[in-house]
């Protein structure tokens with residue numbers, strides 16, 4: 001390992017690329033929430049085809065998309081999706097769940113379910129679609145993560161662990177897929193207003209804004225998209241002693 005400093009791409013030194021216009025995209029969990037917004041925005045921004053993947057494809061109500069049955073915890077459905085959507089150039093791993101509870105006493109199956117969807121689901125999807133993307137010219141993988149990839153919070157620590165692990169493999173896949181020309185992008189977001197946050201009464205972003213920030217980010221060369229000010233605030237503490245962040249988090253009233 002070297003201690004030499006490397007320059008990191010930022011939004012200010014990014015240049016436009018063509019990940020979106022003309023893309024053939026697949027979005028997981030596209031029947032509702034953020035996934036539906038991302039699929040809609042891909043259509044309006046000129047994607048050539050959008051596979052709207054959902055556990056129940058009949059629940060996909062967006063015009064202009066191709067519904068596709070896909071539970072990301074089901075290996076046979078993933079293999080079938082990769083065979084059907086063999087023309088994909090842009091994979092958006094958006095599907096995710098949260099099962100709130102304390103790590104010390106929540107039923108273990110809740111934590112396992114979070115890992116199954118948010119970590120193992122992403123891992124399985126990338127493994128299945130990496131050859132597809134190699135065959136279509138490299139392409140782009142977008143993993144929808146969270147500001148909670150980076151911090152613990154009482155009641156959501158299983159979710160935190162799942163998103164931290166998904167962040168780790170996002171970085172790992174970026175290195176492993178560089179040789180085939182596949183760009184791997186992490187999207188980190190703070191709370192936004194979907195069914196997912198129905199029981200959270202703090203401030204929430206509009207998911208349409210999160211989708212717009214995601215698609216705008218894809219039009220740059222960034223490999224990490226921070227969709228909102230809260231997420232940028234959390235990220236700004238990463239180089240500091242964790243105690244500093246948790247003191248600030250408490251003081252913020254969160």
Ligand SMILES: NC(=O)c1ccc[n+]([C@@H]2O[C@H](COP(=O)([O-])OP(=O)(O)OC[C@H]3O[C@@H](n4cnc5c(N)ncnc54)[C@H](OP(=O)(O)O)[C@@H]3O)[C@@H](O)[C@H]2O)c1
Pocket residue numbers: 028029030031032033034035054055056070071072073094095096097117121144145146147188189190191192193194195196197
């Ligand atoms: N909302 C937030 O504040 C927030 C903040 C940061 C990050 N995120 C992340 O953003 C992503 C989308 O969240 P959201 O707020 O849009 O959630 P949401 O409204 O609850 O929607 C979740 C979507 O994921 C799908 N899904 C769940 N398990 C699945 C599985 N095993 N296979 C396929 N699809 C599955 C759901 O399908 P069904 O309709 O079949 O259940 C639904 O389409 C998630 O990865 C979440 O962790 C959310």
